[in-house]
Amino acid sequence: MADRPPAEVEVGPGLVRALLAEQCPVVDGIGPVSAMPVELVAQGWDNSMFRLGEDLAVRLPRRQLGAALLRNEQAWLGQVADRVDVPVPVPVFAGRPGAGYPWHWSVVPWIGGRAAGTVDRTDRRRLAEPLGRFVTQLAVPAPPDAPVNRFRGVPLAARDAVVDERLDLIRHPRTDDLRSVWDEARSAPAWDGPPLWLHGDLHPFNIIVDDSPLPRLRAVVDFGDMTSGDPACDLAAAWLVLDPEGRETFRHTVDAARGPGEDAWRRARGWALVMSTSMLADSDDDPVFARLGADIVDEVLVDR
CATH class of the missing domain: 3.90.1200.10 (Aminoglycoside phosphotransferase (APH), C-terminal lobe)
Known part of the structure; x- marks a missing residue:
């Protein structure tokens, strides 16, 4: 059989901090994020998830296919949230390529549990x-x-x-x-x-x-x-x-x-x-x- 799809781009806390400093130093309703701790909490087939402080997370694609899928979330999740009574992680910031990283990325609410x-x-x-x-x-x-x-x-x-x-x-x-x-x-x-x-x-x-x-x-x-x-x-x-x-x-x-x-x-x-x-x-x-x-x-x- 086979392994899960490999990462096409390696991402880590340093890249997350660089992207935030370049594009999103402040999050509305939260404040400055540059000094917040960044911790890898999940590594899926398509995306890596980093917790940012207490209330936020950063979601970055790890392969090209995931990059296209994340763009769908950025474009449509707000409409989904309006229809369902279960919380969904609507992005609070839609990042773009930068800091040597080739794809769009998102800052989303951290959902505990x-x-x-x-x-x-x-x-x-x-x-x-x-x-x-x-x-x-x-x-x-x-x-x-x-x-x-x-x-x-x-x-x-x-x-x-x-x-x-x-x-x-x-x-x-x-x-x-x-x-x-x-x-x-x-x-x-x-x-x-x-x-x-x-x-x-x-x-x-x-x-x-x-x-x-x-x-x-x-x-x-x-x-x-x-x-x-x-x-x-x-x-x-x-x-x-x-x-x-x-x-x-x-x-x-x-x-x-x-x-x-x-x-x-x-x-x-x-x-x-x-x-x-x-x-x-x-x-x-x-x-x-x-x-x-x-x-x-x-x-x-x-x-x-």
């Missing part, structure tokens, strides 16, 4: 209802100039070849059952409505919860894959995030709001397989995501 991926699935059940509301609030018709993402929200037939390759690669002991799940999802009628807004990557490490024993939803983050298309793509959160009991609550919440229909849920399980096989195939150097991919596959098979 922990990733839902660090919490047992049984303890995520409280997230099911608010997450279902978030998905339905987000999924409204998108404008013609909404971001294009050829990997999310598209007809499942467009992902057929890559899923087939990944299933061969990961050699899961229940590969035949996984192929049956995929065939069932792919055979569902394609979405024929207008393209709807999508987060595009609703796995549990993009969902922030509080520190209580039974955690509550605090925020949804990382909108780099945001696009428009088949709403089943975001309904995959039922398997990405939740256990069977949580899925039932999530589905009830979504069905009560907009009733996407059985075909959408069949496609949604297919989208969960798309995302989990990607994690398994490309995370040899990332044990957290490898475990997440395996966990999601298990959930997909639970409902078989």
Whole structure:
């Protein structure tokens, strides 16, 4: 299998400080930031995240693909925030290339808490209802100039070849059952409505919860894959995030709001397989995501 995509540009606290000094020495409502501590807190496939002081974070792409995705966040997240009742990290400053760094970057609010991926699935059940509301609030018709993402929200037939390759690669002991799940999802009628807004990557490490024993939803983050298309793509959160009991609550919440229909849920399980096989195939150097991919596959098979 393969490692996660490598960084094309190395970023560190020194670069963050240089960019801030050059372009954003003061943040409205916060004040001067040059003396604030800078700490690397997350390194994803596309971006690095640095905490800046107590209340801010700096988000910098680590590869060209991530640079384009971050521009989507800068352009559209303000509109998303107006529609949903869950906090999202709308940039407070949109940086541009500088200090030897080639891409745009963002200063965003720091959202405290922990990733839902660090919490047992049984303890995520409280997230099911608010997450279902978030998905339905987000999924409204998108404008013609909404971001294009050829990997999310598209007809499942467009992902057929890559899923087939990944299933061969990961050699899961229940590969035949996984192929049956995929065939069932792919055979569902394609979405024929207008393209709807999508987060595009609703796995549990993009969902922030509080520190209580039974955690509550605090925020949804990382909108780099945001696009428009088949709403089943975001309904995959039922398997990405939740256990069977949580899925039932999530589905009830979504069905009560907009009733996407059985075909959408069949496609949604297919989208969960798309995302989990990607994690398994490309995370040899990332044990957290490898475990997440395996966990999601298990959930997909639970409902078989």
